Amino acid sequence: MSLAIATDGTTQRNWLEKLGAGHVILGVALVLYPLVASDFFLTQIGGYSLIFGMLGLSLMLLAGYGGMVSLAQITVAGISAYAIAILGNNNSNILGFGWPWWLAVPFAVLAAAVASALIGWISVRTEGIYTIMITLAIATATYYFAQQNYAIFNGHSGYAGIRAPAFWGIGWRDAKPFYYLCLGLAVLSYAAVLYGSRSTFGMTLQAIRDNPRRMRALGYHVTAHKVFAWLLSGVIAGLAGVLLVWFNGRVSPGTIGVDAAIDVLIIAVIGGLRHPIGPFLGALVVVLMQTFAIDIVGAERFNTLIGMVFLIIVFVSPDGILGLWGRIKPHLAQESLRPGP
Template structure:
């Protein structure tokens, strides 16, 4: 009986016979319930500024994680894609800059903004996939820099340095979505959609083929797969996620300007993804939550001890270096190491033979 219970094949069969509901770890349910009831005990500032901002940055970083983790492509243009979607929803929809904004209804402005963002991401992807390694990073960084300077100097379409303000979400179902609780649930919903979409795609035939392209592109090409087409499609899907996050980011601050999608924010998205971990979709949200906590409260802590608030970026940099040094896979890697350490057999550690 003991041998039957310890048989790995029997355990695998038992897991497969259980429904998907039973296979979800208990910790996931605890997190989901906590997020759903968060407005019952969290302040409006925490809901709107901390969690809302974390969900948005997590979505944009998730688009980078999808490209890097599953496709092996590090892109620094994801914040530019998000910024372009924010600009488009301001131009096609309503804003305080009535001379430029077209004032189209939300059901036209939002889809068009996402289409433009996807097109932009696809074009950038079609250029970036022709390179590898550091050259891909440099091309996407150059595009991000060009987008920043173009939006800052163009007044006819992007209103130059000032950008757009008064960009508000539509008043659907009689709800003001910029209020703390509605906005919290709005960002939570789309963050969950993006998370499960990436999780599903990673296990679908396209995602598996993309991971094969990441590991051995020559072998995948020999098997008949179009390597560049898979990579470009990955850029398009990542642009959809980043564009959605960019629209939510514009609604949160009610404005969009060149600084929103500058070089600094583009690097911040990379830092967030790396800190959380690039191996699983939950990593970017963990990194975003830590980043938002530091950016929200670290300055006050520094000022309280007599240091300049400008040293905040130094704290982010030191934390980034420490995490990368001890765990290239970010905080998820540290968690996996700790779990492996807990499961380690002390008898084997002492070199004793259990037989």
């Protein structure tokens, strides 16, 4: 994706060049978006896309840099969502310790990260399709466990009445603050992944993806690197889980079901796994389709339309939307060589 940092030969670049023009434009557009968008488009489309973009990003980190495709990202997010419900306040009369948000949130994210590392620790013994299978098994087992456990997960109905905190005089679930909160955390995660991918750890992880045997021979601890990647991806998924539970005001097994797990994979695949911006593009397309397909073709066949669009995207460009951009770009560049008016 060419929104990545533009590289040129000079070593002394100013901050604008370092950031990349694409990033600046995208950033400004996203910050100004609330000026033109209705509340519905801010939260139900904007906020929701950013949340699922973060989930896709946590998968992209594993799959794109580590070569590990996980179907358990929504499970990890679900753990932090349930943790918020259990540690904070809910109105389901089960648990609800009433911790303030600044205590509950770090705990929830930590719980998600640790859970993610555990899932990683189990699944790094496998490769390729087996990683998908084992993470799918974990996601399904967690879903059914949450569905049938009443002491901790409160069964099918889950937890309701979870409120986003209000501080600094701002109710953070109001449309604009919530959008900016999602945007802030999404940008933070995005930048962290982008930075991390070029750090020593990121490079090592990508080398392990390409040739684990050689890396092991060079003396790298392959398993430790992979599990650490799972931990990092757990932090991002955990943050997304916190936003998700504040967004919905509730969490139930339906939130972490197999459908949702597959949604995250679809988001990452149709967005593209080569650059961290991919999952966000994918999330936007998926959320728009899921929200508006029913208006286009009616209630009977709208899921068919959603499926068709995804198929077409993957058929036209196996690299997802990112790959599509990669194909269009040369044509645009060609055009720009022509003398201007």
